[in-house]
Amino acid sequence: MAISNDNNNDEHHESSPLLSKQVADQDLKEKPSGKKAKEAAAEVPAHPVVATGDGFGWTADGLPLVHRSVVGEPLGRSQWNSSLLACLGRNDEFCSSDIEVCLLGSLVPCVLYGTNVERLGSDPGTFANHCLPYSVLYLIGNSFFGWNCLAPWFSYPTRTAIRRKFNLEGSCEALHRSCGCCGSCVEDELQREQCELTCDLATHVLCHPCAVCQEGREIRRRLHHPGFNAQPVFTMVPPGEQTMARGA
Numbered sequence: 175m176a177i178s179n180d181n182n183n184d185e186h187h188e189s190s191p192l193l194s195k196q197v198a199d200q201d202l203k204e205k206p207s208g209k210k211a212k213e214a215a216a217e218v219p220a221h222p223v224v225a226t227g228d229g230f231g232w233t234a235d236g237l238p239l240v241h242r243s244v245v246g247e248p249l250g251r252s253q254w255n256s257s258l259l260a261c262l263g264r265n266d267e268f269c270s271s272d273i274e275v276c277l278l279g280s281l282v283p284c285v286l287y288g289t290n291v292e293r294l295g296s297d298p299g300t301f302a303n304h305c306l307p308y309s310v311l312y313l314i315g316n317s318f319f320g321w322n323c324l325a326p327w328f329s330y331p332t333r334t335a336i337r338r339k340f341n342l343e344g345s346c347e348a349l350h351r352s353c354g355c356c357g358s359c360v361e362d363e364l365q366r367e368q369c370e371l372t373c374d375l376a377t378h379v380l381c382h383p384c385a386v387c388q389e390g391r392e393i394r395r396r397l398h399h400p401g402f403n404a405q406p407v408f409t410m411v412p413p414g415e416q417t418m419a420r421g422a
Contacts, residue, residue, distance in 0.1 A: 251343040256391050258384050263391050271394050279387035284309040286390050287329050293393045326378035333374045336389055344370035
């Protein structure tokens with residue numbers, strides 16, 4: 175009888191309207207309203223949509239590769255530290271180096287070109303492997319054609335390598351940013367890179383000394399000379415001969 179009474183009491187409590195009302199009120203409190211649910215869903219960050227816009231680089235094969243930041247957003251291209259016609263450079267801590275670059279580019283461009291490639295690649299024998307062929311082409315061009323028309327065809331890939339290494343904007347992008355032209359070439363990545371390659375060659379052929387000097391100023395502001403990367407050598411100097419004084 176006691177067991178049956180307990181079962182009847184449990185059924186009475188379960189079927190009590192007061193209990194059902196309390197459970198319903200608790201469910202309403204736990205379940206957020208429609209407006210709050212929408213706000214909570216809006217606060218959940220969606221996956222970032224990465225656009226293939228202006229920020230892209232290149233692989234070792236020369237194909238475009240998007241430069242991304244830590245959060246996955248594309249990075250924009252940087253501008254050159256100095257313009258093409260800034261022969262004397264800028265009035266900053268590198269002004270003495272800029273004057274040196276200007277003198278080398280005017281008098282011995284082969285040396286400046288060799289040092290640029292050496293700083294950029296820092297491989298053994300890089301300076302000689304680029305300075306000597308440049309000198310030969312420089313002499314042939316000035317001897318047979320009266321001006322340096324052959325060496326730029328040999329040196330312009332260095333400008334392309336600098337643009338890709340430091341993610342710098344090219345001539346087409348600079349013209350599009352300043353005056354809005356070359357819009358069709360800038361929109362497509364592969365077409366833009368082909369246009370930039372042509373502009374690199376044209377810059378070296380038409381204004382070769384200024385192009386080499388601009389590249390030299392850019393590299394000196396971004397990279398140290400390979401000789402500065404040498405590890406310091408510590409030498410142990412043994413102590414001198416010591417004598418013990420005798421007491422009186």
